[in-house]
Amino acid sequence: MIHFQINTQSGVPAYRQLMDQVKYYIASGILRAGDRLPSIRELAHTLGVNPATIVKAYGELQHEGVIELQHGRGVFVSESAPRMTDAKRREILRPLARQLAVEAMQAGSSGELVMELVEEELGKLRKKRGEE
Amino acid sequence: MIHFQINTQSGVPAYRQLMDQVKYYIASGILRAGDRLPSIRELAHTLGVNPATIVKAYGELQHEGVIELQHGRGVFVSESAPRMTDAKRREILRPLARQLAVEAMQAGSSGELVMELVEEELGKLRKKRGEE
Amino acid sequence: MIHFQINTQSGVPAYRQLMDQVKYYIASGILRAGDRLPSIRELAHTLGVNPATIVKAYGELQHEGVIELQHGRGVFVSESAPRMTDAKRREILRPLARQLAVEAMQAGSSGELVMELVEEELGKLRKKRGEE
Amino acid sequence: MIHFQINTQSGVPAYRQLMDQVKYYIASGILRAGDRLPSIRELAHTLGVNPATIVKAYGELQHEGVIELQHGRGVFVSESAPRMTDAKRREILRPLARQLAVEAMQAGSSGELVMELVEEELGKLRKKRGEE
DNA sequence: GTGGTCTAGACCACT
DNA sequence: GTGGTCTAGACCACG
Numbered sequence: 001m002i003h004f005q006i007n008t009q010s011g012v013p014a015y016r017q018l019m020d021q022v023k024y025y026i027a028s029g030i031l032r033a034g035d036r037l038p039s040i041r042e043l044a045h046t047l048g049v050n051p052a053t054i055v056k057a058y059g060e061l062q063h064e065g066v067i068e069l070q071h072g073r074g075v076f077v078s079e080s081a082p083r084m085t086d087a088k089r090r091e092i093l094r095p096l097a098r099q100l101a102v103e104a105m106q107a108g109s110s111g112e113l114v115m116e117l118v119e120e121e122l123g124k125l126r127k128k129r130g131e132e
Numbered sequence: 133m134i135h136f137q138i139n140t141q142s143g144v145p146a147y148r149q150l151m152d153q154v155k156y157y158i159a160s161g162i163l164r165a166g167d168r169l170p171s172i173r174e175l176a177h178t179l180g181v182n183p184a185t186i187v188k189a190y191g192e193l194q195h196e197g198v199i200e201l202q203h204g205r206g207v208f209v210s211e212s213a214p215r216m217t218d219a220k221r222r223e224i225l226r227p228l229a230r231q232l233a234v235e236a237m238q239a240g241s242s243g244e245l246v247m248e249l250v251e252e253e254l255g256k257l258r259k260k261r262g263e264e
Numbered sequence: 265m266i267h268f269q270i271n272t273q274s275g276v277p278a279y280r281q282l283m284d285q286v287k288y289y290i291a292s293g294i295l296r297a298g299d300r301l302p303s304i305r306e307l308a309h310t311l312g313v314n315p316a317t318i319v320k321a322y323g324e325l326q327h328e329g330v331i332e333l334q335h336g337r338g339v340f341v342s343e344s345a346p347r348m349t350d351a352k353r354r355e356i357l358r359p360l361a362r363q364l365a366v367e368a369m370q371a372g373s374s375g376e377l378v379m380e381l382v383e384e385e386l387g388k389l390r391k392k393r394g395e396e
Numbered sequence: 397m398i399h400f401q402i403n404t405q406s407g408v409p410a411y412r413q414l415m416d417q418v419k420y421y422i423a424s425g426i427l428r429a430g431d432r433l434p435s436i437r438e439l440a441h442t443l444g445v446n447p448a449t450i451v452k453a454y455g456e457l458q459h460e461g462v463i464e465l466q467h468g469r470g471v472f473v474s475e476s477a478p479r480m481t482d483a484k485r486r487e488i489l490r491p492l493a494r495q496l497a498v499e500a501m502q503a504g505s506s507g508e509l510v511m512e513l514v515e516e517e518l519g520k521l522r523k524k525r526g527e528e
Numbered sequence: 529g530t531g532g533t534c535t536a537g538a539c540c541a542c543t
Numbered sequence: 544g545t546g547g548t549c550t551a552g553a554c555c556a557c558g
Contacts, residue, residue, distance in 0.1 A: 027237035369423035
């Protein structure tokens with residue numbers, strides 16, 4: 001079952017949190033291609049946020065090719081993951097990997113701990129995909 | 133040799149970029165405890181930004197315990213990495229690890245690619261620390 | 265009713281005075297968790313100071329966990345007092361207690377006078393909390 | 397035996413720390429009227445700080461009537477504590493007492509803890525005075 | 529020389 | 544409307 005929530009204290013913009021959660025549900029296989037997402041007004045109501053916030057989040061996700069807004073019909077998960085080369089993937093993921101490495105050193109962490117955490121999070125996603 | 137630069141196109145606030153670069157130099161061992169950082173005015177001049185921007189970046193880093201601003205003397209790298217438990221480190225690093233995992237899935241990447249990237253970035257930092 | 269004011273003669277920075285006053289209103293129960301504080305622009309206008317000064321005061325209070333700045337929504341008193349151990353409280357309060365004791369001796373004051381003053385100020389806060 | 401030290405991380409100006417320490421030694425009876433303090437150049441050398449810092453601290457203390465700088469002879473603790481009325485003492489001490497009370501509430505402390513800390517610090521000073 | 533505070537005003541991002 | 548960032552420039556406090 002999908003469930004969205006906004007943490008107003010985190011400093012992360014509400015629309016960004018929503019985007020991350022949609023991506024998370026897709027990555028974990030809980031949301032699949034063709035599945036319907038809550039309507040803008042419905043989600044705005046249940047989350048208690050301004051509809052404009054949902055509009056922004058859905059708009060950005062559509063721009064990234066993650067979802068499709070079909071006028072009058074609803075919001076749906078796109079049919080397929082965007083195709084890209086490994087080089088492109090590295091380009092996207094490297095800054096995040098680097099930030100993780102730097103923050104880890106800064107926190108006095110070992111490399112092992114970092115690898116363990118990433119492995120864990122990858123594992124969680126794989127496990128959920130298996131269950132569906 | 134340390135060298136800072138600001139990318140005004142990236143959308144990331146200048147003060148945030150500066151913070152990341154200082155942390156990077158410390159994580160890679162290029163800057164060590166007690167080392168002096170460029171003065172506010174000096175750095176503002178070389179980067180071509182307003183001194184207030186440097187003040188904000190340095191101020192935040194001071195809050196995080198990374199550097200110390202000493203009135204009339206200058207800016208210095210703090211003596212030691214903040215002491216924290218492994219549980220605390222996980223708490224800080226897990227969201228980053230999770231975001232990396234989700235973005236990787238979203239990009240259609242394999243788990244292997246992610247692990248490889250993190251290993252690479254950790255390796256780069258370790259290598260630089262070794263060289264110093 | 266809350267009312268802020270800045271004394272430009274005191275030598276204490278305006279942003280520091282504001283921080284103290286916000287803390288005072290919370291300590292006395294006049295401001296409670298979830299209450300909204302004046303917006304940055306509004307407060308800057310009523311106090312006749314630059315918005316950046318309010319930004320600094322509110323920013324520091326946010327760092328201390330006293331208030332939350334919510335983008336596009338406003339500024340709010342944080343939900344709960346920070347949890348800390350008695351040992352941590354002593355660590356924070358002891359320097360202030362010590363300074364008070366030393367200043368008292370220096371002023372030729374009796375210990376009784378000091379205890380009386382502290383008791384009085386604690387009582388005032390408790391009284392206000394009771395009234396709300 | 398008197399011993400001064402400066403903490404460069406505390407954020408408190410060095411000259412202020414020195415002033416506080418001189419007052420502390422007098423309040424605790426370790427320094428008495430007529431006792432000689434280290435010379436400016438001597439103290440600057442042992443503390444590793446700029447002589448101007450000592451000049452500022454001693455100057456302020458002289459201004460407050462705590463010490464006397466006798467040209468060519470040295471620096472001495474003043475003969476007597478400044479005489480002031482109880483009303484004046486309250487006026488000086490109340491802001492400190494109030495700040496202590498507010499910070500205590502903010503830290504979620506009980507009134508008992510605060511009173512205990514003040515009592516303790518007063519006791520320490522009295523005990524030292526007794527020993528001398 | 530250093531950092532710390534403040535003003536006046538602009539433009540952007542979020543809800 | 545809200546907060547967040549940044550510029551240009553002034554003046555003060557500290558060492």
